[in-house]
Amino acid sequence: xxxxxxxxxxxxxxxxxxxxxxxxxxxxxxxxxxxxxxxxxxxxxxxxxxxxxxxxxxxxxxxxxxxxxxxxxxxxxxxxxxxxxxxxxxxxxxxxxxxxxxxxxxxxxxxxxxxxxxxxxxxxxxxxxxxxxxxxxxxxxxxxxxxxxxxxxxxxxxxxxxxxxxxxxxxxxxxxxxxxxxxxxxxxxxxxxxxxxxxxxxxxxxxxxxxxxxxxxxxxxxxxxxxxxxxxxxxxx
Amino acid sequence: xxxxxxxxxxxxxxxxxxxxxxxxxxxxxxxxxxxxxxxxxxxxxxxxxxxxxxxxxxxxxxxxxxxxxxxxxxxxxxxxxxxxxxxxxxxxxxxxxxxxxxxxxxxxxxxx
Numbered sequence: 110x111x112x113x114x115x116x117x118x119x120x121x122x123x124x125x126x127x128x129x130x131x132x133x134x135x136x137x138x139x140x141x142x143x144x145x146x147x148x149x150x151x152x153x154x155x156x157x158x159x160x161x162x163x164x165x166x167x168x169x170x171x172x173x174x175x176x177x178x179x180x181x182x183x184x185x186x187x188x189x190x191x192x193x194x195x196x197x198x199x200x201x202x203x204x205x206x207x208x209x210x211x212x213x214x215x216x217x218x219x220x221x222x223x224x225x226x227x228x229x230x231x232x233x234x235x236x237x238x239x240x241x242x243x244x245x246x247x248x249x250x251x252x253x254x255x256x257x258x259x260x261x262x263x264x265x266x267x268x269x270x271x272x273x274x275x276x277x278x279x280x281x282x283x284x285x286x287x288x289x290x291x292x293x294x295x296x297x298x299x300x301x302x303x304x305x306x307x308x309x310x311x312x313x314x315x316x317x318x319x320x321x322x323x324x325x326x327x328x329x330x331x332x333x334x335x336x337x338x339x340x341x342x343x344x345x346x
Numbered sequence: 347x348x349x350x351x352x353x354x355x356x357x358x359x360x361x362x363x364x365x366x367x368x369x370x371x372x373x374x375x376x377x378x379x380x381x382x383x384x385x386x387x388x389x390x391x392x393x394x395x396x397x398x399x400x401x402x403x404x405x406x407x408x409x410x411x412x413x414x415x416x417x418x419x420x421x422x423x424x425x426x427x428x429x430x431x432x433x434x435x436x437x438x439x440x441x442x443x444x445x446x447x448x449x450x451x452x453x454x455x456x457x458x
Contacts, residue, residue, distance in 0.1 A: 110375055110457045112367055119360055134379065137427040137455050164390025166380050175379045175453060177390050 114139055118179055125181040127245075129155035134166070134173040160244065162330075182207045183245050183330070188233050188261040189252030190217035193276065197249065197319035198226050204323060206247075211236045213257060233261035237268075247272035247326050249306060253281070259288060266298050272329045274306035274322060303329075359394035359403030363457050372397040373457045374418035378405050378450055379429075385448035394457070397422060405452055406432075418454050427455040 114130070118141070121128050129142045131151055144159035146152040151174065154167045158176045166175050185206040187194045198208045202225065209227040212218040218228045229236040242248060248265040249272075250258040258275060265273045266289075275285060282304035289299055307321030308328070363373045378391045386407035393403040393411065395418035405414055410432045421428055433449035 110455055112364075112458060115360060115364055115367075115457060119364060132377075132453070132455070134427075134429060134453055164388070166389075175377065177377060177392075 110139060114141060117141060122179055122181070127159050127178075127180045129159050130177045130179065131155060131174045132177070134175055162245075181243075181245060184243065184247070185209070185326075186211060186237070186242065186246060186248045186261075186265075188212070188248065188250040188258060189254075189276075190214075190219075190222065190228075191251040191253075191276070192315040193251055193318050193322075195222060196316040197322055198223055200316075200319050200323050201326075202226075204327070209236075209240070211261070212252070233257060234264050237261070237264045242268035242270040244269045244271060246270040247274075247330075249274040249276070249322060249326075251276045253277060255285070255288060259285070259292075262289065262302060263292060263294070266294055266301060272303070272326045273301050274303040274325065276306050277304060279305060357402045359392045362396075362402035363394040366394070366396045366400075367457060372422040374422040374454055375457050376405050376414045376418055376452050376454045379453045380451040381448060382433075382450075383448040385450050387450075395419065395422070406450060410450065410452070414452055414454065421454045422456045422458075425456045425458065427453065429453055 118128065118130065127144050129144055131140045131142055132138070142152050142155040144156045147156060150169050154169065155176050158164065158178050159180060162178060162180050164176060164178045166173060183206040185201045185208045187197060187208065187210045190210050190212040194210060198210060201208050209229065210218050210223055211229045211231065211233050213230055213232050215230050218230065220228060242265060246268070248261060248270055250261050252258050253276065262273060262275060275282065277285065285304065286299050303325055307318060308325045310321050312318045312321040359375065363375060366373050374395045376393045376395065378387055378389050381389055387405055391405055393401055393405045393414065395401045395415050397419065399415055399419065401411065401415055404411065414430065417428055417430055430452045432452065
């Protein structure tokens with residue numbers, strides 16, 4: 110590896126940009142590839158590797174390349190500084206997420222309740238316009254308040270984020286889907302929303318519910334990348 | 347970086363490599379490129395190795411690091427990359443084998 114390559118990788122990583130380094134396993138020749146680039150077979154393979162967050166070897170035109178993926182950290186946006194938000198923020202931090210909490214109700218989202226978490230008191234659509242969701246992002250809406258949750262969910266559905274979850278009973282969720290439908294989202298878009306949120310593991314306490322949400326996020330993130338093992342499509346209930 | 351600073355396998359290998367290079371050390375980088383069966387670290391895991399044997403990051407659960415460091419010290423001098431193959435099928439597997447029963451291919455290259 111050339112030292113200039115190393116410096117570039119570290120600078121891009123610090124800037125939150127994804128990149129892939131291709132190295133020829135015979136000669137050591139290296140290339141830095143922007144995963145948005147699709148101009149060659151190697152670049153396309155790099156794009157797939159970055160999407161799947163999976164480094165690995167690839168043979169192209171008789172050459173053995175290794176694609177090393179350098180993705181920015183995972184990003185979790187929690188909308189609503191509810192009880193569940195505290196254990197969820199802590200657990201997601203342990204799982205490698207950078208966590209942000211958005212709640213326009215200033216009394217809830219305080220630094221004392223959410224140590225180490227980026228807190229925004231903007232409305233979700235404003236906050237998410239400033240720091241958009243990307244393919245490494247997950248959004249969980251917890252307020253139960255359509256004024257806050259709906260704009261967040263609408264923004265998430267228009268983004269490439271890998272997980273959208275919304276707290277609420279089946280009944281609450283059904284009325285939520287009706288509202289979003291009236292805003293022009295079709296059923297394919299609405300099926301992206303996991304609601305009631307989390308895996309059905311009988312969770313009761315806020316911490317247990319946080320476990321079920323984080324488990325579902327993990328499944329979307331990881332299992333969705335395995336060919337033939339995608340957790341989608343899921344039948345809506 | 348002080349020579350007495352203890353090895354910290356959990357530090358970022360690329361960060362460590364940059365620091366060491368700027369302090370005049372020779373450095374090689376080892377990357378897991380392929381795994382079979384149950385392997386402790388996935389493809390893309392990296393370990394930076396300094397000329398005096400200090401290292402950062404990991405390519406296994408500690409089973410093969412010793413052999414990789416030795417190869418890395420060779421590679422940083424020759425500047426010729428090497429591919430190393432570790433598994434349990436060899437008769438001398440105890441020396442540098444993987445207790446988990448997997449197989450790992452590691453690419454070692456100089457950073458300069």
